[in-house]
Amino acid sequence: MSLPTKPPAPAARPVKVSIVYCAACGYEPQTLELVGTLMHTFLYDLAAIEIIPWQDGAFDVVVDGDLIHSMYEHGGFPEHATIIQAVRERLARSA
Amino acid sequence: MAVTRERFEQGMTYEAYKAQMTRNRERLEENEQLLKLAPEDVQFFAENPLHVLVLTEDWCGDAIANVPIVGRLAAESGTLNVRIFLRDQNLDIMDQYLKHGQYRSIPVFVLFDQEFRELGHWIERPAAMTEMQGKMLDELYATAPELAGIERGASMAQLPEAARNRLMKAFGDFRAETRELANGMVVRELRELVARNQAQIA
Numbered sequence: 001m002s003l004p005t006k007p008p009a010p011a012a013r014p015v016k017v018s019i020v021y022c023a024a025c026g027y028e029p030q031t032l033e034l035v036g037t038l039m040h041t042f043l044y045d046l047a048a049i050e051i052i053p054w055q056d057g058a059f060d061v062v063v064d065g066d067l068i069h070s071m072y073e074h075g076g077f078p079e080h081a082t083i084i085q086a087v088r089e090r091l092a093r094s095a
Numbered sequence: 096m097a098v099t100r101e102r103f104e105q106g107m108t109y110e111a112y113k114a115q116m117t118r119n120r121e122r123l124e125e126n127e128q129l130l131k132l133a134p135e136d137v138q139f140f141a142e143n144p145l146h147v148l149v150l151t152e153d154w155c156g157d158a159i160a161n162v163p164i165v166g167r168l169a170a171e172s173g174t175l176n177v178r179i180f181l182r183d184q185n186l187d188i189m190d191q192y193l194k195h196g197q198y199r200s201i202p203v204f205v206l207f208d209q210e211f212r213e214l215g216h217w218i219e220r221p222a223a224m225t226e227m228q229g230k231m232l233d234e235l236y237a238t239a240p241e242l243a244g245i246e247r248g249a250s251m252a253q254l255p256e257a258a259r260n261r262l263m264k265a266f267g268d269f270r271a272e273t274r275e276l277a278n279g280m281v282v283r284e285l286r287e288l289v290a291r292n293q294a295q296i297a
Contacts, residue, residue, distance in 0.1 A: 025154035062252035
């Protein structure tokens, strides 16, 4: 009989990710794809993933209070790798 | 390359555009129904037949607000030949009408006379409305307790929920309260565009 695998211990200080998306613009697929990527990549190391409907073509991603991507400033949607890197950096700082 | 008559005719009619909308059609049609046009404005356009090229997208708030104005003017004057192009599928046209030479802002209305000479174009919203919204936000950030200490350019994702809710309410109230004023400004600016450029061509 095999013993159940223990779930990985969560990070010492999990990271919060907030995503603001333009609700009238059809950005739901991009938002939900990013949410799925974050959930699969980080499991318990995220304190929360906050999804915030907004307007005027916005798509912003903030990690622990730091703006990582803004459609207004950077144009387009972020590469998932950029957001993953930002989360990893903040997890490393708190380790 | 300037928009040719042939390229113009590739656009959708206003009704065909509405029929293929995948979002915000109800809001656009509501704006169309609620719009009040002054008889003298309808008469002006009735006396000035035009071809009107529109660049738009379903998700754009300014387009949902302002494209119905062109639709109603066309319906009531009987003299505006409107053709609608989706911005992201027609960047060859969009990139001829960039706001400040940089931004693919929409909606864009390009006006042509009966000889298909371009009279001018109009982009996004009346400048005065942008200024009014800016002043509204200045006052809000200065007085609303929910926004105390918050930097004006901060991302919505960095704001507390109460601050975001306050801003969303303020935007909604502003749009509702200034709708008629904004509509009047759009019509006036389109009239001025026609009158000014017709005088230059004559």
